[in-house]
Amino acid sequence: MIARALRRPGLKFNMLFGVIVTGALIVLAVAGPWIAPYDPLKLDLPARLSGPSAVHLLGADEFGRDVLSRLAGGARTSAWIAFATVIFALVIGIVFGVLAGFLRGWVDRLIMMVNDAFLAFPGLLLALGLMAVIGASREGIILALGLAYMPIVVRVVRAAVMSIREREYVEASRVMGNSEFITMGRHVLPNCVAPIIVLATTMFGWIILSESALSFLGLGVPPPAPSWGNMLSTARPYISQAPHLIILPGLCISITLLGINMLGDALRDWLDPKM
Amino acid sequence: MLVATDNNNAMLSVRNLSISVGTAGKRVVDELNFDLASGDMLALVGESGSGKTMAARSILGLLPAPLVTTPESTIRFSGHDLTRLAPQTLRAIRGAEIGMVFQEPMVSLNPAITIGEQMAEGLRLHRRMSRAEINDRSLAMLERIRIKDPGKCLAAYPHEFSGGMRQRIMLASVMLLKPRLLIADEPTTALDTLVQRDVLDLMVELTRENGTAVLLISHDLGMVSHYVRDVVVMREGKAVEQGNSSEVLHAPRHDYTKRLVDALPKRSTGGSRAASSGETLVEISNVVIDYPGRRRLFVRTEPKRAVDGVDLTIRRGETLALVGASGSGKTTLGRAIVGLVKPSSGTISFLGKAIAGDRSAEAHRQRRDMQIVFQDPYSSLDPRQRIADIVAEPLRLDTGMDSRKRTTRVGEIFEEVGLTPELLQRFPHQLSGGQRQRVAIARAIARRPAFVVADEPVSALDMTVQKQVLLLIRSLQERYGFACLFVSHDLGAVEQVADRVAVMQDGRIVEIGDRDQVFDHPRHPYTRSLLDAAMLIDRRFNDGAVSRRAAVQ
Numbered sequence: 167m168i169a170r171a172l173r174r175p176g177l178k179f180n181m182l183f184g185v186i187v188t189g190a191l192i193v194l195a196v197a198g199p200w201i202a203p204y205d206p207l208k209l210d211l212p213a214r215l216s217g218p219s220a221v222h223l224l225g226a227d228e229f230g231r232d233v234l235s236r237l238a239g240g241a242r243t244s245a246w247i248a249f250a251t252v253i254f255a256l257v258i259g260i261v262f263g264v265l266a267g268f269l270r271g272w273v274d275r276l277i278m279m280v281n282d283a284f285l286a287f288p289g290l291l292l293a294l295g296l297m298a299v300i301g302a303s304r305e306g307i308i309l310a311l312g313l314a315y316m317p318i319v320v321r322v323v324r325a326a327v328m329s330i331r332e333r334e335y336v337e338a339s340r341v342m343g344n345s346e347f348i349t350m351g352r353h354v355l356p357n358c359v360a361p362i363i364v365l366a367t368t369m370f371g372w373i374i375l376s377e378s379a380l381s382f383l384g385l386g387v388p389p390p391a392p393s394w395g396n397m398l399s400t401a402r403p404y405i406s407q408a409p410h411l412i413i414l415p416g417l418c419i420s421i422t423l424l425g426i427n428m429l430g431d432a433l434r435d436w437l438d439p440k441m
Numbered sequence: 442m443l444v445a446t447d448n449n450n451a452m453l454s455v456r457n458l459s460i461s462v463g464t465a466g467k468r469v470v471d472e473l474n475f476d477l478a479s480g481d482m483l484a485l486v487g488e489s490g491s492g493k494t495m496a497a498r499s500i501l502g503l504l505p506a507p508l509v510t511t512p513e514s515t516i517r518f519s520g521h522d523l524t525r526l527a528p529q530t531l532r533a534i535r536g537a538e539i540g541m542v543f544q545e546p547m548v549s550l551n552p553a554i555t556i557g558e559q560m561a562e563g564l565r566l567h568r569r570m571s572r573a574e575i576n577d578r579s580l581a582m583l584e585r586i587r588i589k590d591p592g593k594c595l596a597a598y599p600h601e602f603s604g605g606m607r608q609r610i611m612l613a614s615v616m617l618l619k620p621r622l623l624i625a626d627e628p629t630t631a632l633d634t635l636v637q638r639d640v641l642d643l644m645v646e647l648t649r650e651n652g653t654a655v656l657l658i659s660h661d662l663g664m665v666s667h668y669v670r671d672v673v674v675m676r677e678g679k680a681v682e683q684g685n686s687s688e689v690l691h692a693p694r695h696d697y698t699k700r701l702v703d704a705l706p707k708r709s710t711g712g713s714r715a716a717s718s719g720e721t722l723v724e725i726s727n728v729v730i731d732y733p734g735r736r737r738l739f740v741r742t743e744p745k746r747a748v749d750g751v752d753l754t755i756r757r758g759e760t761l762a763l764v765g766a767s768g769s770g771k772t773t774l775g776r777a778i779v780g781l782v783k784p785s786s787g788t789i790s791f792l793g794k795a796i797a798g799d800r801s802a803e804a805h806r807q808r809r810d811m812q813i814v815f816q817d818p819y820s821s822l823d824p825r826q827r828i829a830d831i832v833a834e835p836l837r838l839d840t841g842m843d844s845r846k847r848t849t850r851v852g853e854i855f856e857e858v859g860l861t862p863e864l865l866q867r868f869p870h871q872l873s874g875g876q877r878q879r880v881a882i883a884r885a886i887a888r889r890p891a892f893v894v895a896d897e898p899v900s901a902l903d904m905t906v907q908k909q910v911l912l913l914i915r916s917l918q919e920r921y922g923f924a925c926l927f928v929s930h931d932l933g934a935v936e937q938v939a940d941r942v943a944v945m946q947d948g949r950i951v952e953i954g955d956r957d958q959v960f961d962h963p964r965h966p967y968t969r970s971l972l973d974a975a976m977l978i979d980r981r982f983n984d985g986a987v988s989r990r991a992a993v994q
Contacts, residue, residue: 334821338884341779342835343809352834356825439825439868 181432187425194241202235206392215408225410227401233411236392237418243393244419247307248373252366254312259319260355260362266320267327268350278324281317289314290379297385304387307380311373322365326358333357360434367430371423378419394419451476452654453500453518453622459511460495460504460678469508470496471678477654479621482645484657484665484686486701487675488903489874493658496675497624499524500656501539502531519621537567540615540653542644544627546607550599557595560614567618582613586643604767605636609643616647623648626658633767633930638974641668660904663705663933666690674698704908706933719756721793722892722924723778723811726752728787730773747773749948750787757891760918760925762939762956764971767930770948775894775928779813791892809838812885816897818877822869828880829865835887850887857920858883859913875906879913886917894926899934911937932975936960944968 194201203223204210210222210230217225224233266277284292289311296310330336331354339349378395380386382402387393389400394415401411453476460470470492477483485493499510500523510516516523518539523531543549550559560579564570570578576595583591586609599607608628615623625644629637645668648655659665665672666686673683674697681695693699730748748770755761763771776782778789780796788795791807812835815821822831829851836847855862858879869877878898885893895914899907915938918925929935935942936956943953944967952965963969 334815334817335823337776337781338813338815338821338881339823339834341781341808341811341813342884343805343838344834353823357823439870 180428181436184425184427184429184432187421188429191241191245191422191425194238195245196242198238198242202232202238204232204235206231206235206239207390208232208235215404215411217408217410224414225408227397227408227411228404233414236397237394237414240392240394240397240415241418243304243387243391244374244377244395245422247304247311247377247387247393248370250308251311251315251373252369254308255315255319255369256362256366258312259316260323262316263320263323264327264350264355267324268331268346268354274324277320281320284313284317285321290376293376293380294383294385297380302385302388307377307386311376311380314376315369315373318369319362319365322361323358326361327354330354330357359437363430363434363437367426367433370426374419374422451517452479453477453516453656455496455500456515456517457511458496458499458514458516460492460499460508460514461511462507464509464511466507468511469678470499473673473675473678473680475673475680475683477622477656480649480652480654482648482655482657482669482671484659484669484672485675486659486662486665486672488660488701488905490677491675492678493675494626497541497626497656497658500622500624501535501541502526502528533567536563536615536620537618538620539622539624540618540620541624542608542611542615542626542628545631546604546611547631549611550607552599554598555595556597556599556602556610559599560595560610560617563614563618578617579614582617583610586610586613586647603636605632605640608632608636608640612640612644612647616651616653619651620653622654622656624656624658627660628657629664630660634932634971634974635766637664662690662701662904674701700905704905706931706936719758719924721754722757722791723753723755723926724788724790724793725754725774725778726788726790728752728774728777728784728789730770730777730782731785746948748777748784751945751948751950753943753950753953755892755924755926758918758922758924759940760915760927760938762927762929762935762942763945764929764932764935764942765945766971769945771928771930771945772896774945775813775896775926778892778926779811779894780808781813809835809888810890811892811894812888812890813894813896814878814881814885814898817901818874818881819869819901821881822877824869826868827865828867828869828872831869831880832865832883832887835884839888854883854887857886857917859909873906874902875910878902878906878910882910882913882917886921886923889921890923892924892926894928896928897930898927900929900931907934908937914938932960932972944971 208231210226210232212230214226214228214230216222219225222232222234224237227233227236262277262281266274293310293314296313297306300306300309336349336353339353340346344352374394377386377393378398381393381396382399386396386399389396397415398412398419401408401415405412455473455475458470458473459468461468473496475483485496487493495504495508498504499514500516500518502523504510510524514524518534521530521534523534526534550556557576557579560582561575564575564578579595580591583594588594588606588609594610602610612628623644628644629640632640641664644655647653657665657669662672662674669686671684672686672689673680674689674695675681676697682689682693682698689698690702693702728748728751729746731744731746733744751774753761763774765771773782777784790796791811794807796807832851832854833847836842836850842850851865852862855865860876860879860883864872864876869880872880882898898914899910902910911934914925917923925938927935927938939956941954942956942959943950944959944965945951946967952959952963952968959968960972963972
């Protein structure tokens with residue numbers, strides 16, 4: 167199957183790029199502390215705001231902390247938060263989306279009523295409100311962003327389930343004598359995978375951005391712990407003196423998003439027996 | 442093979458037409474030659490994949506991306522070689538000189554634009570006319586095709602019309618420009634028998650009036666022979682036989698044409714099997730099925746009654762055909778029997794026990810003894826499962842079977858339905874339509890049910906494949922003795938498999954009886970009109986078809 171997927175020219179690049187970037191992110195997130203030349207919190211005041219040099223390969227920030235080490239540490243925070251949030255939003259979203267789409271009736275109406283109420287709130291505002299209650303911590307961010315993105319998952323999954331449940335193979339499964347639960351798990355859900363994967367990878371990107379937005383507003387990962395988002399926001403006052411402090415985390419975010427989206431595309435095609 | 446002679450008054454003259462995938466790839470159309478004189482009709486007949494549609498599309502320069510015509514192809518149309526025209530010159534010919542009607546009326550009209558707009562589009566593009574003039578012309582045309590309230594129709598959207606009406610409208614909007622050539626690509630394949638005949642008659646009328654030549658593309662040799670004098674039979678891109686349609690039909694020369702003619706519906710020999718002896722398997726009494734109306738802002742619209750008080754019994758081992766036009770409620774009734782639709786009132790009992798609406802475990806278990814084969818083998822198989830898993834699935838519910846026994850059983854069933862074991866590891870999209878339908882049948886009979894509902898099981902298949910599948914159903918029935926409710930609008934297919942026939946109209950059964958009696962001595966006028974529209978070859982070919990052709994020429 168992999169060999170077949172790799173033979174397709176367009177896909178090959180997507181998959182390669184996606185796998186490399188995502189792989190690099192995972193390695194950074196797991197082994198960051200051993201790879202990074204310094205402790206991301208270690209101050210080197212004489213070097214503050216300095217550009218790339220032999221001592222600090224990617225320069226140092228406003229407190230003289232090593233940017234490369236902070237980027238590595240930030241990868242760990244950002245990847246962990248985004249990954250956990252996506253999983254959290256997906257699990258809850260899929261459960262409610264499938265229930266609403268498959269059972270219809272009052273269950274659907276109730277779920278969608280609550281869901282629409284969630285959707286009516288701008289996601290970031292909702293997260294902000296939740297953060298204010300829970301307090302700024304990693305778990306708080308995951309919970310808040312997860313709940314903020316969950317309604318979109320519910321909508322997408324419900325729509326996919328509703329179109330698939332009318333297919334004849336689903337009816338064939340019922341006529342065969344399968345219970346609704348088995349029909350749902352064996353025939354409906356696997357056929358919803360494509361939109362879910364696309365949504366999950368897109369969401370990964372949104373979440374990294376939202377986390378930096380929260381950091382920017384002072385509700386993200388609390389300093390001094392590094393995240394790409396808070397590096398971006400704390401560097402803002404120094405944009406003219408030390409542009410590398412903005413450019414480097416920004417670049418990290420962009421490349422990661424690109425890689426993960428490409429991986430998502432490749433994964434979707436790879437999981438589709440028709441490709 | 443009859444080689445088309447050079448004909449000077451031919452309006453369309455196709456020579457050495459070859460179409461390949463890319464410039465050097467496989468040929469999907471190979472050295473096709475034919476002539477079409479002004480005002481004449483010619484049919485390209487063949488099964489799916491024969492290249493007939495691509496050949497027709499190449500005339501308009503509408504080949505999909507990797508396909509190209511080879512350099513030696515010429516398509517002469519009133520003095521131009523269409524294969525060498527610049528795109529903008531070709532655009533001036535499309536629509537104005539050559540019109541096209543597509544197969545699927547549900548998608549060939551733009552759902553977001555009113556009928557009036559769509560009809561006006563061609564006139565505005567190709568003829569200098571004022572808005573009022575266009576409007577008058579469109580109105581006159583709609584009147585001409587006998588549409589009720591043409592003014593209202595112009596302002597309506599496509600979804601407000603049935604498939605047959607849409608196809609009439611499509612035809613009208615193409616004929617509005619009085620093209621010299623009309624290409625009709627399976628114009629009635631998606632329609633049911635009665636409507637099919639209406640649309641074809643209208644097409645002949647309109648083109649006759651305007652002296653338009655017609656290139657008809659069809660898989661249905663029987664239907665074609667009723668309307669068209671000259672046919673080209675295509676197979677795998679090559680013209681295997683061309684000539685007069687009744688000669689081709691009666692004295693086919695090529696093997697493939699023989700097979701095609703052989704696949705035309707003929708009554709199975711031996712008549713209907715002794716049906717009255719079997720015990721009653723399914724009993725339906727006074728069943729009414731309503732579809733709830735659509736919910737508007739505050740009120741529900743009137744519920745639609747699909748089945749209106751039907752009584753029916755099906756005996757062990759027999760095949761009862763349920764026949765009717767689309768919308769007659771026949772499919773709904775079939776689905777209600779297997780429990781996919783809940784009747785609003787009335788009872789459906791299986792082996793003496795009422796099962797409709799019963800959600801108990803007992804009814805559930807009993808329902809496994811009845812299965813369904815759906816119309817479209819493309820959507821009735823889960824695209825993410827391998828064929829082996831699809832066929833094995835019903836067996837999983839049998840607790841006495843472990844996975845080894847299941848595998849053996851799947852192998853057996855697979856052989857019974859005439860499939861080779863190497864297909865077991867494939868996915869549904871890697872199979873042809875006929876193979877898929879065999880898989881669907883295998884799945885249905887895997888647990889040896891006593892009763893199978895076959896919902897239009899062959900209408901999505903090619904003629905020769907249809908024949909094979911119908912024979913398969915009949916032979917499996919002989920082997921396992923299951924009863925079958927064969928739901929179909931296609932009387933040709935029904936004639937081949939049914940023991941008894943029930944005719945349904947507007948939710949009611951209007952006639953029921955033994956097959957031969959219903960086909961030979963129909964009592965109800967609706968049955969008669971259905972039979973008449975079905976254009977069954979062996980019965981009415983000699984007189985009916987000839988007289989119809991004479992009438993239109």
